[in-house]
Amino acid sequence: MSLINTGLTGLHAAQMGLQTAGHNIANASTPGYNRQQIVQTTNVALGGSVGMIGQGVNVATVRRVYDDLLFGQGLQAQSQSSQLDSYYSQIGQINNMFGDPNSGLSPALAGFFSGVQDLANNPESVPSRQQLLNSAQTLAARFQAMDQRFSQMGGDLNTQIDNSVTEINSLAQQIAKLNITIREVQGSYGQPANDLLDQRDSLLTRLNQEIGTTTIKESDGSLSVFIGVGQPLVTGVQVMTLNSTLSTTNLTRSVVGYVAGGRTAVIADSSLQGGKLGGYIAFRENTLDNAQNALGRIATGLAKTFNDQHHLGQDLNGAAGGDFFNVAAPRIIPNTGNTSPSSSVTASIDDVSSLTTSDYEFSYDGVTYTLKRLSDDVSVRSTTQPTLSSPLNLDGISITAVSIVARDRFLIQPTHNGARDFSVAISDTAKIAAAAPVRTSAILSTNTGSGVISAGAVNSPNNKVIVTFTSPTAFDVVDSTTGATLAKDMVYSSGSDISFNGWTAKITSNTSVAPVAGNIFTIDRGMTTTSSTTATIGVTTMNSPPLDSFLGNTVKVVFDSASSFHLEGTTNNVTGSSTGAASAAGVAVAASLSNGANTAGITIATANTVVSTIGTGGAGSYSSNGAKFAINGGTISGVSGGVVTVSGATVTAWGGSYYGSTTFKGVNVTIDEATGAISIAASSPPNSTASTLHNGSGNGVTVTAAGAVNGGTGVISSASVSTPATLTGHSYQIKFHSSTLNQYDVIDTTTSTTVSLAQTYTAGSSITFDGLQINITGTPSLGDTFTLNPSHNQTYDSNVSNLISVNGWTAEITGSPAAGGSFVVSANTGGSADNRNALQLGGLQTKNTLNGSTSSYQSTYGQLVSQIGNKTRELESTSKAQASMVTQITTAQQSMSGVNLDEEATSLMRYQQAYQASGKILQISSELWDTLLALK
């Protein structure tokens, strides 16, 4: 009987072998199928005296030819590959957009600047102006179209993320279901559920194409799947659901959340790695946002720098240039979790050259206000809520906030909307500012020398200006961009406005302690800084238009000699003097008008004879030829020696009060700060031609004058410098004794000290003191006086730069002007053919205005294109490499587990033969039985 049993087991085993081979052949192309093999073992032999008799074969199990390690590697490689593929296919779209020469930014940019050049060639031509506006529109449309493409891609990404999340959820469900089945099947049969395991592996592979996972095999055969940084997706039979939701920081984008306990917890973008989802998120984080910001930065930078220059020009109507482009405002998105409904943040762009392509976050933790650059988490902090006067500044943007409460957060995107909101602000061709608002000329009738004045340029409010205190009460102002001195010896008064180049700011002493000599205040692109510990400088406010309010006022540069000049006209900074070529001897050209109200300033008109009026009048107001002197509540105590002395009064000139001593309108006003005494006298010789900005007279160092009512015939010479080192810059009086003839004292009226007493007068002989030398000729009477005052003239030297900068413009005089020569800077009325501003605008095309002033618009765009190109190229090669990695692992895995049809054909033949042979065993066994039966 045992033989027939043995045969039967063989038959049975062969049959199962055939069936398995058939199953393999049938599933040869089923995805995820692993070939199966039967595992045959011998049956337990029966023992006997003759030995162990074999009892045939049995099939222990059907084995799946499978390698865990290879499968795991395959999954990981697949997930990586999917991520790279989806990233590559997304970035490829941008790459193609930049690759197309017609859809890129470059042609529109070149077209626009070609329009600007055309305008420079024909500044008053309406067709040229229209052409410029058209090309500006084209540029704006290109910026907008490119930005729209980016935004569209952002929107598409949201949809794709939604789809991906749906797919992940569905796959997770299926895996969980299979887990149940596999557990049941394996539990009840004790055998591996090969095909179900294959199915589950196949689902896992698909899941990894969506997102990277890690897995743990449980002892009951079920599989747990985790995503991100260990968030469970499937645990045995439990499924967690993912959810795509709108970001709380930015409502325009989908993020992936994890639903747990009825609430959605957002999974950080950075922990979603692998698969298509990882690819989408990496693309959005690393490329799309950056590209859109980078394009926005070019648009904002172009609009702002172009506007800045346009503001310095003058349009066809003679008005100051307005905005040429509309500049996008920084985008501010409050976090949806913010609790205070009234909290808000405003951001403004001060310096486009410092802009980055990053986004920023403003937050408050209850103690500290933080502005953080999101690209690298660099931040600035403040413990007080940032306000207009003390904003938080980072990378050229400044932030102010109101009503912020703890845990409020704001996303700030300075450049995100730059390209979207870039548009042309003007439609009237006449409003293009091609001309400059000032022009210069030489007065032909008086200019006999070879001096030439430059065309003059308007100072930009962006110029860096440095205010240096020379003493606690006086400061110099230098435009360090042009190198011109804007003002010298301005009198400091805490809290009063200073106004240059189109802006106004205040320097204020913290504690009644004045700034000390050497303190420096810097104003750069609207940002102010100081080295002072006792004084602060407030924020600058721009004039509107951002030009000096006195810009168009006519200013005359008059040469008193070939080496000295003064300015005549009206300025907002009365004591502003004008040149880097200040007296070689280093003489302080101290003016001591303190201008209380900058905006009103002092206006000085033409010649006057105010002396006699004031000298004989009483308390009250005096006016002469447009100059007003109001003497408030004072008494005039009498006329003595040609000097009118007023006690306890204030001299007011057009809104400002003046202390100290100065000369204007041919009148010398001296106010003693200690006693309040005011003396008014004619400056001698009376400044008969015009009054001046710098009270110009004398030799550029000192003004000498005879007392107005001197009784004698004494004539004072002009002063010369005998010893530059001992010059003081003070005022002096030479006073002849009232009782003794030919005796005089020299008094330093600045310090009220006597320099020398009771000197004997000899007509024509030198009088020398404090580095100055003069002589007096003629016969002075008893009590006659002669004064020496510091001159506010500037020395002129053709060998050095002679920049003159007042009222917000800068011009330079070169050559050799002769005495009496004069130049005029005035408003450029009717300058329709003037193209100076157009040339400046055209120059912006190649100027390095962006990226820390290292790149032009075009080269910044070039960098963006090359960045995208590089990243695309990198992804192209890494995704190829990853794909070949997947191929290798798949090949290895298939080499082990894949079905080879030839092999199965062999198996078929083998098991067929085994079946036939086992059949023979049965036949033989039957024949043996027949033999026994025949014996009966």
Add this chain to the structure above:
Amino acid sequence: MRLSTNTIYEQSLASITMQQEILQKTQQQLSTGKRLLTPADDPIAAAQVLNISQSDSINTQYAQNRTNAQNNLELSDTVLGGISNLIQSVRDTAVYAGNGSLSPSDRAILADTVKSSLEELIGQANTTDSSGRYLFSGYQGTTKPFSQSPSGVQYVGDQGQRMVQVSASRQIALSNSGSDIFESFKSGNGVFVTGPDASNKGNGLMSSGTVVNPSLMTGQSYQIEFTSPTQYKVTNMTTSAVVASNQDYVSGNAISFDGLQLDISGTPAYGGSPPVGDKFTVNPSSNQSLFKTVENLIAVLKAPVITSTDSARLSNGLSTALQDLDKGLDHILINRASVGSRLQEVDSLQSIGSDLSQQYQQTLSQLQDVDFAKAISNLNQQQAYLEAAQKAFNKVSGLSLFNYM
């Protein structure tokens, strides 16, 4: 190694797909003529292409600007040429007018001739360019720069100079202002100007004088006044100081003081009650207008000549006019030379510009254009590879044990 049947198919398919991809790219390069199809093909070259394209377009723009400048400067040159011819003819008339045999009516005819020259001169000075802008009005493109008024020809433009960007680093002046061309040459001998006082009674003629010692020159005004029929004194009018007094007068002899030298010839008058002597002045040169010069000449020609004083005035007037016309002509010629040198510069920049353009095109071509020979050879090679892969697949896929069962 064991191979699964799937692997055989997939690998064959993958290699065929890859070959097709490469072939398609080469085909695209050939059909567009560009090596760079997208920035990813060569990111650095792509950025360079953008930058060089911009430089090229700027260069093209500058070339246009230069053509513009050339047209304008050539026009200026022509006008200035015409003006110098005009001055020349006025000068000829002035020389001719010095002929003592001319009658007052002859001089009146000459005055009319000069008058019409003045009209022509004003016309030339008001020339407009091709786009209707006045050539010599400074920034006031639409303002007619010179107009006649009762007080003479007035300049109503400004002193602005229109510039044009002719290369990256060079702006060139397109125009000179009318006041610069017509109103700012130095009168007299260029340093000082001499002349008889209008009230002179005698027939003294004064030469234009020369500088003999520049270091002694003061740049101040002087007056030579006759204090007797044979003596004169020199006063510095600026300082009121008497420079020399009681000097003996000899007609035609040099008179020198403070670094300058001149002479007076003829017979200056001294007489009357109280006696008044003829006066001659020396003033620093000032800016003179060409129109004023011609107007003065007309006035001199029209003035009646009856006495010897009148003829002295005529001679003095003609000599001043000739001197000023010469200075004016010099000034126009200097301006014309400056226009010429600007034209020359523009020409040379133009040729540099076209060289640059060629270089840009060449670089662009090197960066982005396809090498056709190489690409076609690549195409053939890749085609061969693809065909081989397809054939191999065909062969391999035909092999199966099942064929023999």
